[in-house]
């Protein structure tokens with residue numbers, strides 16, 4: 001313990017879950033994204049809690065992320081968005097549901113299931129409706145239908161797509177074109193299938209901004225963790241993760257004195273500088289340094305000055321009454337991570353999901 005820790009507030013998670021649930025019809029399922037250690041928090045703790053409060057599905061991106069969840073006894077179905085062939089054994093062993101996103105992975109998984117003599121294995125099919133990342137396009141449908149006609153390896157649990165810009169009001173035209181492309185894809189595929197797979201396209205901003213396309217399920221990540229990609233939604237949501245640090249040393253710089261590596265800060269007047277116990281190895285990358293980022297000491301915003309070090313950073317506390325040992329807020333419910341992220345032109349997702357493993361997680365819950 002170095003005075004730096006990440007609080008994970010499960011009451012806030014429950015609040016966000018209920019808020020998002022209040023925005024969807026009771027028959028619509030909720031899938032919670034717990035990829036990347038549940039956006040940098042603690043995937044096992046988050047997934048267990050969500051299972052208790054009634055989440056319908058979980059999703060990760062790579063198979064290895066799902067294994068600790070199963071080992072901790074989580075039974076909820078887990079969708080794996082971007083599985084790789086090396087992990088097919090573990091998909092079966094841990095009963096995970098792969099997204100098959102191109103013909104290569106589909107054929108490889110089919111061959112694998114045939115060798116294992118497995119029938120009706122639950123899978124998901126991704127439709128590329130315009131993000132151009134993963135998924136099949138309309139022109140590939142005929143070939144896809146043919147494969148499904150000639151095998152009973154698969155049970156298609158869902159057909160889904162992913163929005164590229166559902167948070168951006170300037171992109172509604174494009175988002176609507178994605179919806180149209182996805183509907184065409186879904187309908188053309190589903191009519192050839194023995195079952196009706198679930199249909200889903202919404203991430204958090206899709207859920208909030210496109211209520212007409214919630215379909216059978218919505219997939220939320222950032223909203224559950226407390227960010228709504230919009231100031232209005234941010235007021236209804238509560239950040240699950242709060243990052244705190246500590247002042248470990250204070251120096252007074254005189255005009256002309258330099259600070260830290262490469263002497264990137266030179267004092268022009270008397271400057272009180274505090275050293276805090278977190279650095280770029282913990283996810284507060286160097287871009288936040290040199291006056292761009294800021295943290296809070298006794299409710300006052302303090303600029304990060306000089307170059308951020310691997311394990312420490314320095315802040316200007318000239319205008320704050322403070323002493324060694326005082327707490328520093330990097331982000332919390334009052335000072336959202338999106339504000340700090342915006343200071344270097346990035347997004348809340350990136351800041352919260354890169355908080356390093358050295359920082360202890362403290363779980364807070366009143367339940």
Ligand SMILES: *Cc1c(COP(=O)(O)O)cnc(C)c1O
Nearest residue numbers: 033162203204219220221222223
């Ligand atoms: C990460 C992800 C989501 C969740 O997105 P949020 O914006 O965090 O709600 C949903 N679907 C897919 C395919 C994703 O990769």
